[in-house]
Amino acid sequence: MSLVIDCHGHYTTTPPGVGAWRDAQKAAVAADPAFVGEKGTVHVTDDEIRESIEGAQLKLQRERGADLTIFSPRASWMAHHIGNEHTSLFWSQHQNELIRRVCDLYPENFAPVCQLPQSPGVAIDSSVAELERCVNEMGFIGCNVNPDPTGGFWTGPPLHDRYWWPLWEKMCELDVPAMIHVSAACNDNFHSTGSHYLGADTTAFMQALTSGFMADFPGLRWIIPHGGGAVPYHWGRFKGMAEDQGWDFAGLLDHIWFDTCVYHQRGIDLLVDVVPVSNILFASEMVGAVRGVDPETGNHYDDTKIYIDNSSLSDDDRHRIFETNTRAVFPRLALP
Numbered sequence: 001m002s003l004v005i006d007c008h009g010h011y012t013t014t015p016p017g018v019g020a021w022r023d024a025q026k027a028a029v030a031a032d033p034a035f036v037g038e039k040g041t042v043h044v045t046d047d048e049i050r051e052s053i054e055g056a057q058l059k060l061q062r063e064r065g066a067d068l069t070i071f072s073p074r075a076s077w078m079a080h081h082i083g084n085e086h087t088s089l090f091w092s093q094h095q096n097e098l099i100r101r102v103c104d105l106y107p108e109n110f111a112p113v114c115q116l117p118q119s120p121g122v123a124i125d126s127s128v129a130e131l132e133r134c135v136n137e138m139g140f141i142g143c144n145v146n147p148d149p150t151g152g153f154w155t156g157p158p159l160h161d162r163y164w165w166p167l168w169e170k171m172c173e174l175d176v177p178a179m180i181h182v183s184a185a186c187n188d189n190f191h192s193t194g195s196h197y198l199g200a201d202t203t204a205f206m207q208a209l210t211s212g213f214m215a216d217f218p219g220l221r222w223i224i225p226h227g228g229g230a231v232p233y234h235w236g237r238f239k240g241m242a243e244d245q246g247w248d249f250a251g252l253l254d255h256i257w258f259d260t261c262v263y264h265q266r267g268i269d270l271l272v273d274v275v276p277v278s279n280i281l282f283a284s285e286m287v288g289a290v291r292g293v294d295p296e297t298g299n300h301y302d303d304t305k306i307y308i309d310n311s312s313l314s315d316d317d318r319h320r321i322f323e324t325n326t327r328a329v330f331p332r333l334a335l336p
């Protein structure tokens with residue numbers, strides 16, 4: 001029997017005190033872009049956390065037969081483009097501390113992944129420091145890295161640029177992976193979860209492929225979420241371009257995994273057919289972008305375990321996707 005580990009969950013149901021703290025911070029930086037302020041306190045009780053989790057993520061986890069969710073702050077709320085480096089630092093620290101509280105209340109059900117206090121035009125150092133704090137002092141097992149902290153304008157350096165290298169080095173040193181995950185778009189050309197998310201997934205993969213920079217970081221591990229954006233569907237395009245250009249396509253698969261947040265059976269069938277099973281991690285991103293029921297199947301679109309169960313995978317391959325691949329990518333994940 002496999003454990004079923006969902007590697008992609010966000011705390012999308014936070015109690016009202018979280019949004020209230022953030023709204024006050026946003027109002028302050030809107031009035032004064034140089035506003036520093038102070039970390040202050042987010043007023044949330046343990047009972048409120050229990051209430052927010054038990055009727056949502058925990059209930060669905062039990063109903064759908066998952067054992068553990070790798071849990072991080074709500075991605076669309078990271079909003080690194082808002083305010084300045086202080087804004088992002090205080091906000092990220094609060095969000096990460098809240099994730100730690102969830103995992104302390106439900107240690108069997110959730111394992112913590114942090115957001116980073118990225119900020120456009122600001123050195124990556126504070127993200128390195130927050131990663132170190134979360135992993136070494138609070139037991140986090142991974143991080144989310146926003147490849148576009150501008151929120152849809154992409155004016156910052158690409159992921160292979162030396163700007164990012166201190167973060168990649170720290171991840172290797174701490175032996176933690178990153179999910180490469182954008183936040184909400186503030187550019188009206190993009191729908192956040194419809195086009196910006198999937199475009200960013202594809203973009204991150206291409207930046208790694210064309211640069212080949214990951215070869216310089218032997219232990220560096222990325223998860224490309226949302227089923228890998230366009231990558232699995234256009235596998236031949238990327239592989240063919242790599243062969244033309246001399247990019248190391250096969251070598252990239254030592255560093256990159258794709259999750260299963262694809263919300264229909266045929267999409268999952270394609271994913272598991274095209275991408276090597278060793279590069280796929282089970283995930284649902286439940287209580288996320290698509291919360292409804294598919295009228296054709298009667299199941300929730302984001303109940304992705306059904307698609308894996310119904311796929312033509314062998315039991316052995318299913319076990320790898322549900323459990324063993326994820327354990328290998330997240331070596332700090334402590335499990336029974």
Ligand SMILES: [Zn+2]
Pocket residue numbers: 008010075181225285
């Ligand atoms: Zn997500």
